[in-house]
Amino acid sequence: MSALYTESVASLRRKLAAKEITAVDVADQLLARIEQADGKLNAYNFKPDAAKVRAAAQAADLSKPLGGVPIAIKDVINVQGDPCTCSSKILQGYTAPYDATVIKKLREAGAVLVGRTNMDEFAMGSSTENSSWGVTRNPWDTDRIPGGSSGGSAAVVGGHEAFAALGSDTGGSIRQPAALCGCVGLKPTYGRVSRYGLVAFASSLDQIGPFTKTVEDAALLMEVISGHDPKDNTSVNRPVPKYTDALKQDLRGMKLGVPKEYFISGIDPEVEAATKAAIEHFAKQGAEIVDISLPHTEYACAVYYIIAPAEASANLARFEGVRYGNRVKNPKDILDLYRSTREQGFGPEVKRRIILGTYVLSSGYYDAYYNRAQKVRQLIKRDFEQAFTKCDAILTPTSPTAAFKVGEKTSDPLQMYLADIFTIAVNLAGVCGISIPCGFTKSKLPIGLQIIGAQWGEENVLRAAHGYEQTTEWHKEVPQI
Amino acid sequence: MASPDIDVRYVADLARLNLSDAEAATFQKQLSDILGYVAQLEKVDVSSVAAFSGPVVNNLRPDVLGESLPVEVALSNAPQQENNLIVVPKMIE
Amino acid sequence: MAEYEAVIGLEVHVQLKTNTKMFCSCKNEFGGAPNSHVCPVCLGMPGVLPTPNEEAIIKTILTGEMLECQIAPRCKFDRKNYFYPDMPKNYQISQYDEPLCANGAVTLNLLAFPKDVQNDPKVAFDKKIRLERIHLEEDVAKSFHYETASGIDFNRAGTPLMEIVSKADIATPEEAFAYLTALKQILIYGGVSDADMEKGQMRCDVNVSIRPKGQKEYGTKVEIKNLNSISAVRKSLHYEILRQTADVEAGVPIIQQTRRWDDGRGETFMMRTKEKAHDYRYFPDPDLLPLNTEEGLHQTAKSRLPELPAAKKSRLVAAYAVTEYQASVLASEVALANYFEKAAATAKNKSAVANFLLNDYFATGGDIENIPVNPEFFSELSNLVEEGKINTKQAKEVFPKMVAENKAPSVLVKELGLSQITDTAALEALCDQAIAANPRSVADFKAGKTNAVNALKGQVMKLSKGQANPQVVGDILLKKLSA
Numbered sequence A: 001m002s003a004l005y006t007e008s009v010a011s012l013r014r015k016l017a018a019k020e021i022t023a024v025d026v027a028d029q030l031l032a033r034i035e036q037a038d039g040k041l042n043a044y045n046f047k048p049d050a051a052k053v054r055a056a057a058q059a060a061d062l063s064k065p066l067g068g069v070p071i072a073i074k075d076v077i078n079v080q081g082d083p084c085t086c087s088s089k090i091l092q093g094y095t096a097p098y099d100a101t102v103i104k105k106l107r108e109a110g111a112v113l114v115g116r117t118n119m120d121e122f123a124m125g126s127s128t129e130n131s132s133w134g135v136t137r138n139p140w141d142t143d144r145i146p147g148g149s150s151g152g153s154a155a156v157v158g159g160h161e162a163f164a165a166l167g168s169d170t171g172g173s174i175r176q177p178a179a180l181c182g183c184v185g186l187k188p189t190y191g192r193v194s195r196y197g198l199v200a201f202a203s204s205l206d207q208i209g210p211f212t213k214t215v216e217d218a219a220l221l222m223e224v225i226s227g228h229d230p231k232d233n234t235s236v237n238r239p240v241p242k243y244t245d246a247l248k249q250d251l252r253g254m255k256l257g258v259p260k261e262y263f264i265s266g267i268d269p270e271v272e273a274a275t276k277a278a279i280e281h282f283a284k285q286g287a288e289i290v291d292i293s294l295p296h297t298e299y300a301c302a303v304y305y306i307i308a309p310a311e312a313s314a315n316l317a318r319f320e321g322v323r324y325g326n327r328v329k330n331p332k333d334i335l336d337l338y339r340s341t342r343e344q345g346f347g348p349e350v351k352r353r354i355i356l357g358t359y360v361l362s363s364g365y366y367d368a369y370y371n372r373a374q375k376v377r378q379l380i381k382r383d384f385e386q387a388f389t390k391c392d393a394i395l396t397p398t399s400p401t402a403a404f405k406v407g408e409k410t411s412d413p414l415q416m417y418l419a420d421i422f423t424i425a426v427n428l429a430g431v432c433g434i435s436i437p438c439g440f441t442k443s444k445l446p447i448g449l450q451i452i453g454a455q456w457g458e459e460n461v462l463r464a465a466h467g468y469e470q471t472t473e474w475h476k477e478v479p480q481i
Numbered sequence B: 001m002a003s004p005d006i007d008v009r010y011v012a013d014l015a016r017l018n019l020s021d022a023e024a025a026t027f028q029k030q031l032s033d034i035l036g037y038v039a040q041l042e043k044v045d046v047s048s049v050a051a052f053s054g055p056v057v058n059n060l061r062p063d064v065l066g067e068s069l070p071v072e073v074a075l076s077n078a079p080q081q082e083n084n085l086i087v088v089p090k091m092i093e
Numbered sequence C: 001m002a003e004y005e006a007v008i009g010l011e012v013h014v015q016l017k018t019n020t021k022m023f024c025s026c027k028n029e030f031g032g033a034p035n036s037h038v039c040p041v042c043l044g045m046p047g048v049l050p051t052p053n054e055e056a057i058i059k060t061i062l063t064g065e066m067l068e069c070q071i072a073p074r075c076k077f078d079r080k081n082y083f084y085p086d087m088p089k090n091y092q093i094s095q096y097d098e099p100l101c102a103n104g105a106v107t108l109n110l111l112a113f114p115k116d117v118q119n120d121p122k123v124a125f126d127k128k129i130r131l132e133r134i135h136l137e138e139d140v141a142k143s144f145h146y147e148t149a150s151g152i153d154f155n156r157a158g159t160p161l162m163e164i165v166s167k168a169d170i171a172t173p174e175e176a177f178a179y180l181t182a183l184k185q186i187l188i189y190g191g192v193s194d195a196d197m198e199k200g201q202m203r204c205d206v207n208v209s210i211r212p213k214g215q216k217e218y219g220t221k222v223e224i225k226n227l228n229s230i231s232a233v234r235k236s237l238h239y240e241i242l243r244q245t246a247d248v249e250a251g252v253p254i255i256q257q258t259r260r261w262d263d264g265r266g267e268t269f270m271m272r273t274k275e276k277a278h279d280y281r282y283f284p285d286p287d288l289l290p291l292n293t294e295e296g297l298h299q300t301a302k303s304r305l306p307e308l309p310a311a312k313k314s315r316l317v318a319a320y321a322v323t324e325y326q327a328s329v330l331a332s333e334v335a336l337a338n339y340f341e342k343a344a345a346t347a348k349n350k351s352a353v354a355n356f357l358l359n360d361y362f363a364t365g366g367d368i369e370n371i372p373v374n375p376e377f378f379s380e381l382s383n384l385v386e387e388g389k390i391n392t393k394q395a396k397e398v399f400p401k402m403v404a405e406n407k408a409p410s411v412l413v414k415e416l417g418l419s420q421i422t423d424t425a426a427l428e429a430l431c432d433q434a435i436a437a438n439p440r441s442v443a444d445f446k447a448g449k450t451n452a453v454n455a456l457k458g459q460v461m462k463l464s465k466g467q468a469n470p471q472v473v474g475d476i477l478l479k480k481l482s483a
């Protein structure tokens, strides 16, 4: 049998339906691939339990939309009975007492859950270097980072250690690692996918989304995980379209915007060239390219690094060793229990952001930082609303550079933060975006193209992404591990 | 915008976080850099802009009883428990 | 020596009567085995999200309506950040700059004051105590303290809690007492809370300062905690005002502090001085979208507005011809007023029913919540008297049995053989007998002492073994004596 593990979800589904293969074959091949590759990538915090996965594959209902399809889960989403460490020492020993809503939906769709993927601690980072489980390696060059924070999910899909995975995206944490690992990553519109069960980093920005090998797979997963959830007050009650139908249309007649602000200094020439080539490719395929402006984009990073840490400082206050997780031994008193547990449990990036977030909310600074940032955020949102009166989707690079070397940026957090410069505004505005492969650097590192859609514009984004993918070959490349 | 003169010790205390002297010094420098960077927001005219907020939507929960956790599950993650209570060092009022 | 006046403000926390907690669907119930009403949400587990309880929001708006507040057009929740083991998320979901209800007032009334000052002419019984705000938040867990450790029960964590903040309009411990009594009465009227301080359903923190009369500036504020009853609030304020006055007169400055009331010893003790100001880092809770209250929620709350005590009192006077005083007492408790309206429904003399209920029933030591009597029996009993079937004295004999056995008065009258003699011929014979036996009284009457007829009436009643209709006897005697 040829390497089954390189198949897409859609192709697996066809072969399973035709009884060419069984779900157990799929599970076995994947388990073998993980054994072979994960020692090099360190992408799984918890590798799948072979017996459990085989049993689940055996029992899978193949008539369901994801029947028998193994899916990896970022270690930030609660799965009942499983650990959920968020790659933090502070959650060592925690066992989730409940299923996240997306996990319920995956189970109902017949998916087989396989393993928990590595990430930056509490999703804070762009390289998956901030993990208590060690760095995850890029499947295209193991000296390099996979991006982050969902670096594990990107690496398992890009490295074919999973057919698909779930990640979470707060400022680019799905799209940036997808770009760096050469796979597809979609950040849905805020409110499209329930956040219930996703350990919160920044509540007003977080969304769960899929990592897949193809755009069609992203559409398939979106059909399963989207929808209103009464358990998430910010999830929106709006019907879920059949996203795979959006793929039936080609690119002709689509209006695609190119914002001049996204092609400025700091962008790697190879990335810029690949993005411009992709834009031309769209034009050749019959899309209309229009110039647009997102004038407040330059402030997106500054806004983000006020709002996200502020929300995080409150979201992470619950980790103190009282009700679950690691508690420091023999604390002197309750204050010592808090302070020492958190000192020992959190890594430096998390501490840095908690302090930053606490500071911008503290007495006397709220208006200068948090309130002003929320106002500029409103302007960023308005920019997008105006842009989408002129176009159906927006084309930009996903990341200003391809994957960088492990350790290259760890000493300068601000430089690391700027790695998300093209993705952050999408979260601030609450719109959706996808990253798809659009080329390689000379040293064979993947480059990603970001396609941004309006609120609830997933169908346009998927259509554009699919139209591009079907007329290019980038997504067919497989890394040698 | 306020000066990026962040009192790391005071803020860490609010956040219930011990810091070593070395950590405090590193954070002091890094956070000052970051605050210096975000100070660019001063340039934006926000005088007539309302702060971003989610849409006004009445997603309300009807007052109907749902399931609670069995007590042994509820406490299964607790580092210390006794008589079905979660135990911590004595709290001062 | 300067005269001092007190300035008092109250912060009252009220547990709302709902089926479920504020942000999860666990049971909102007092008591229960420790940690038996908890779920991932109210335990603050990683990844959980709050879902707002519609009923709690409606009940808060209803409270605002009953207390004449302005209702905010939108409802927004904020996070109040501080670490404490009884607070699962280490932030409390509360309302900061946009409380659901603003302003409003509690109007005091005579009966809300302590009994011993109800006749004091110096007291302004109908004073209005203005409110600052009412907001909605989640309660914290309950802690038990042992020698070296504390244990936490999260059953109460996340239950809906309303905070009602008064302006510093309260001038005396008695006004504080009346404020809490009147507030409690209204909360019960609206079905918002049972507001029992002893059960912690209503909790009160007091702020009190003193200043020389006529001075504009406030004195230094002292907060009193551990107040478990309305009378404890009054007592603690008496104590604290005296203590502060003595300190000021002795030249000892008052420092801002929190004091604990010891009810057994009748004293307050210092708990802590205000070290540094809290830095709660409030910000809008991004997990909760703002709500529009203007249509659905506000309308629903308005549709539940009950008749309030003052309106009820006026209606009882108008519709039942009871006295002002009777109406005040009846309206002071909604359960009592409701019972009365049923009890008086078919009575010819409704004021008499009020008397039976307020005097005779409460004299038996019963309360209104557990009254065992079919309310219709009150009407029946008073009608028996009104129709002359039994006299008042006989009614008093029937009453305790009616209460004890929940038996119809007409049945009891028969069982006790109490029917009244109204047969004029029989009564005339008895009257003749009495006149013959008491020449002295007859002479007195004829000499102009009209009261003497009462002595004769008493004789007739005795001869009839109490069964004569006194009215008819009186008429016959007057007729015979004046003949």
Ligand SMILES: [Zn+2]
Pocket (backbone or CB within 6 Å): C021, C024, C025, C026, C037, C038, C039, C040, C041, C042, C043, C158
């Ligand atoms: Zn609960």
